[in-house]
Amino acid sequence: MGAEPRQSGREEAVLDRELDDLPAELRWREWQRRIEAVLFASAEPVSREVLARVVGQGASVDLLLDDLRADLADRPYALHRVGTGWALRTRPAYADAIRAAAGPDPGPVPLREGELALLAAIAWHQPITRSGLAALFGGKVSRDALAHLRARDLIAPGPRSPEPGAPQSFVTTEGFLDLFGLEGLQELPDLPAAASDPAPDAGIHWPLGEEEV
Numbered sequence: 776m777g778a779e780p781r782q783s784g785r786e787e788a789v790l791d792r793e794l795d796d797l798p799a800e801l802r803w804r805e806w807q808r809r810i811e812a813v814l815f816a817s818a819e820p821v822s823r824e825v826l827a828r829v830v831g832q833g834a835s836v837d838l839l840l841d842d843l844r845a846d847l848a849d850r851p852y853a854l855h856r857v858g859t860g861w862a863l864r865t866r867p868a869y870a871d872a873i874r875a876a877a878g879p880d881p882g883p884v885p886l887r888e889g890e891l892a893l894l895a896a897i898a899w900h901q902p903i904t905r906s907g908l909a910a911l912f913g914g915k916v917s918r919d920a921l922a923h924l925r926a927r928d929l930i931a932p933g934p935r936s937p938e939p940g941a942p943q944s945f946v947t948t949e950g951f952l953d954l955f956g957l958e959g960l961q962e963l964p965d966l967p968a969a970a971s972d973p974a975p976d977a978g979i980h981w982p983l984g985e986e987e988v
Contacts, residue, residue: 793831806830807839807846811863820860820949856958858949864956886927890920894929898951899966902933902944921945929954 794802809829814821826836840861844854852865865873886894896911897903908916924930928950935941952959 790829792829802831803834803839803842806834807843810836810839811843814854814861814863817862820857820862820953822860826861855956857953858959860949862953884923886923889917890923893920894924894947894951897924897930897945898947898960898963901946902936904936904938904942904944906938906942907936907944 794805797805806829810826813826813829823836826840827834830836830839840854847853847863851869852863855862855864892912893908893916896908900907900911905916905918905921921930928948930945930951931948933944933946936944947960951957957963
């Protein structure tokens with residue numbers, strides 16, 4: 776009798792999602808710990824669909840997240856919803872301690888005032904094209920400023936506009952929501968009345984001329 780052929784490659788470990796051998800209380804606790812571990816290991820927000828891969832088929836991811844949020848109430852980090860996903864984020868009270876431990880790391884270049892104004896305009900009017908932004912600001916909008924926002928993963932290409940030439944529009948990303956601690960765009964503050972009117976006499980003084988950015 777010939778030897779059984781050796782399987783090539785590494786066999787994938789099969790995760791026991793159902794945990795039928797555990798009592799119900801311990802099973803729920805283990806599912807909750809798995810979700811916490813996945814969130815802890817991820818630098819990006821994790822969707823409900825991804826979290827569902829590590830728990831039983833009948834488990835409610837939303838209820839598990841609620842229990843995890845309650846367990847973290849007295850911890851230095853908390854559970855936050857970011858767009859369509861969830862993430863663990865340290866609490867603001869510990870920001871100074873984290874900066875002190877990290878040392879003199881320059882980090883990302885801060886957004887300038889004009890770039891923040893541009894980002895706010897995109898958030899409120901998205902999807903919006905470069906020409907639409909120019910109409911709001913009463914002049915040209917720097918390609919470099921848009922490129923910097925894209926490099927920071929704060930904006931992304933949106934749908935093509937029906938205007939002649941089908942110009943590209945811009946929308947905000949989950950990175951934008953994460954930066955400002957928003958669950959969704961519905962949490963944006965109300966648009967200032969003057970900023971909703973792109974007419975030259977609307978009284979808007981956006982600091983975003985081509986030469987400023």
